[in-house]
Amino acid sequence: MKAVVLHEYGPPSKLVYEEFPDPLPAPGEVLVRVHAVSVNPIDWKMRSGAAKERFPLTLPAILGRDVAGTVAKLGDGVEGFKVGDRVFALSNATYAEFCLVKAADLAHIPEGLELTTAGAIPLVSITGDQLIRRGANVQPGQTILLTGALGSVGRCALFAALEMGAKVIAGVRKNQMDEALALGATAAIDTDDDKSIASVGIVDAVADTINGTTATKLIAKVKSGGIFASVVGPPSNAALHPTIQVNPIMATPNPKTFVHYGEAIRDGKLKLPIDSLMPLSEAAAAQTLGEKGGTGGKIILTA
DSSP states (O other): OEEEEESSSSSGGGEEEEEOOOOOOOTTEEEEEEEEEEEOHHHHHHHHTTTTTTSOOOSSEEOOOEEEEEEEEEOTTOOSOOTTOEEEEEOSOOSBSEEEEEGGGEEEOOTTOOHHHHTTSHHHHHHHHHIIIIISOOOTTOEEEEETTTSHHHHHHHHHHHHTTOEEEEEEOGGGHHHHHHTTOSEEEETTOHHHHHTOOOEEEEEESSOHHHHHHHGGGEEEEEEEEESSOOOTTGGGOTTSEEEEOOOOOOHHHHHHHHHHHHTTSSOOOEEEEEEGGGHHHHHHHHHHOOOSSEEEEEO
């Protein structure tokens, strides 16, 4: 098969589109013919070596976490799937024409949802959903502050919080405030403006997707006994706030969550913008674009 292979840590140019041995499904695994793969920040952090302590690679390696495609072959003992089924998942080594997925982590793509859209969903949906439900432990009627509310993870987190009946203060850029309100946020602040941050009262929890100096300012807005949950690590000054529970979150696969968010996107209840579609062979260019920032949504590689 063709795959995007990393032979050594470094810049995007280290990603090489080349022949690679076909994977074979072990018992309990499914071989998926890849149609769409999402480019995520963890991809370029793994490529550069920035994440090698948390996610070490055995080189040469294939990157990629999200996948949407069709079932090509079933390993022994797999039930509930058949060859040709449209599926999506969070797995590993998905920058390729074929990848392996544990059957327990695989979900059927909802009828009416496009494969390219499905490829954008797994990682951001479980990250946003688990940030709210598991990390921030949001309860109906609570007020939470969500940073990066219009990013892909943030949009899923906003959707989850509103589903749970919470009031959400969206932390976004100034030019995004109106859109955040239109998506259901109770209020919005400009996280680049100290006066805007200062205007925020005490909240039950902060759900953070950006970290940095913004996080160090916002942790002071959490009530005593409240929660600061983050998918990008704790604020550097967390130790100065001993009465606040700090919950770093690393998302784990959940097929039911993939389906729930896929149906929400299909039905127009949730918007997850896609910025561009690029062929798998242009993964290096796609990572360069994503790492630069400022895109209008997800970047999808198509195989």
